Amino acid sequence: MQDSTIRPLRGLATAAGAVGARPAGRADTGRAAYAAHGAKSLIAALLAWGGVAPWSPEGRPYLAVATALIMANAPTVYRSVTKAVQNVVARLAGLTLALVTAWLMGSTAGSVAAIAVIAVVVGPRRAVDDRLQVASTAVIALAATTAAPVGGLLIPAVQTLTGAVVGIVVNALVLPPLYLDESDSAVYGLARAMGTLLREMGSGLTERQLAARAHTWLHQARDLEKDLMDAEEQVRQADESLRWNPRCTAHARRKDGTYGEAFRTLRGVFLQVRGIARTLADNAHDDHTDHHLGQQFLDQYAEALRLAGTAVEEFAEPRPVTSSSDTAPRERLRGAIDGTLTWHDTMTDLIGRGTLTKPGAWHIYGSLMTDVERLLLDLDHANTP
Incomplete structure (x- = not known):
């Protein structure tokens, strides 16, 4: 190649x-x-x-x-x-x-x-x-x-x-070797795999399949580490192929041509995806029934996961350089997070006034929301000059 x-x-x-x-x-x-x-x-x-x-x-x-x-x-x-x-x-x-x-x-x-x-x-x-x-x-x-x-x-x-x-x-x-195709494919594949898993978790939560599929999601999330390591190696080799290469004279091309920044962003996203899968798996098999997540939260969180998956997959979609940036999937994810946080604030207010008993899963809500917010923050940071 x-x-x-x-x-x-x-x-x-x-x-x-x-x-x-x-x-x-x-x-x-x-x-x-x-x-x-x-x-x-x-x-x-x-x-x-x-x-x-x-x-x-x-x-x-x-x-x-x-x-x-x-x-x-x-x-x-x-x-x-x-x-x-x-x-x-x-x-x-x-x-x-x-x-x-x-x-x-x-x-x-x-x-x-x-x-x-x-x-x-x-x-x-x-x-x-x-x-x-x-x-x-x-x-x-x-x-x-x-x-x-x-x-x-x-x-x-x-x-x-x-x-x-x-x-x-x-x-x-004589045709000095470049490995930009391999770097592209590895980064795209990693983003698509994480996006697909996020959407699968969202659909599973909507279909009330948390207990049945939680451990499968966790295994899939852990398997993503293989894709992460492969992408890291491909990006490293592509970066090396640009060194002292007469075909690459522009400094910007050397810096950005292998998507090293994109890979670093996806490495952070991977940590959030694995954290979400681990939290859901732990909660699904928690013996304390008062720690189980409420379905009202899961329905709203499922929508956030589906939109997160779309945003991560969209992060990997190739497009012409001259076209304008389309942030609609990310904006929809931000709206879903805001809606879930509004629900969180409402529940907190009701508990504060004594209307509801404090749920034992409150710390789990916080963990899941933190992970999805960090995921969005990683994507936003990659889009900031």
Whole structure:
């Protein structure tokens, strides 16, 4: 997946502004991606071979070609640069280690043991792959010293460096990868899943199915965390794909193109959705009957949940950049919340005058209302410049 059409979320229309349009053409993106990888691999291999073969021993620049292919097909330009630096540094470290041990101890079993101790034990524990690469490079170089002059070991290092440079240049200039489609889909999917669950809870409360479906809603809410983690990873990869990418020259596009702000908003919404589901599940199976929620409140709260679901889903709907922001679903949600709060104030007044006995579920009313109000606040905050 290389690129897609920029389609800002409705809830971020005011905040993000006109970000610009991604090149159209979602059809056959899988085939296009394979074709792009194939073209980049071919170009990188030919350039590495043509540039290194003339001065390589026996005209065999295999190490340069292999390194160029790896770097040219790195998932992002930023990753190709960082991987190249790590690869070259590890190889140079391994070569240096081999030269030092060969000079001090010769090509013996003791040299191999020394390499293992220094590279694997003494090296940083977190960089396991780098330590292993240093050790393997050092052992190979040590073996090569028995058949070739020590100076000949520099050629593999130069080949690696040349191949890395070729691969980075090809990856950066020939259709550098972007992952905006994946970021879009993950954020849209997360919003739709949460909106659907909110509407299902609202419909269930209206149909008097709180006790029967409360735990199902709670499991669904907890399962949303998988979608949340997937969306976070996709947004992170999309952000990384914009770094050092020649296709993204506008600062605004780098900042807003992956909908990182939208994801952060939805992460807050997720906490409210899970809190609502947990409160309803706990209340449905509370042994204290005086703690059970009254149906008059549930009917009004059901309407608020249905409108909340619509508002969250609408937050994820793609639309053209030039169209005006439609806040009708959010305004209807705000009206439903205001109506429920008015009912809450009326009940409080009646209890204060002694007309009604104080219900044991009063704290649960407060928890549910707080969650839905915070949900609306998160959506409003995302729409504020």
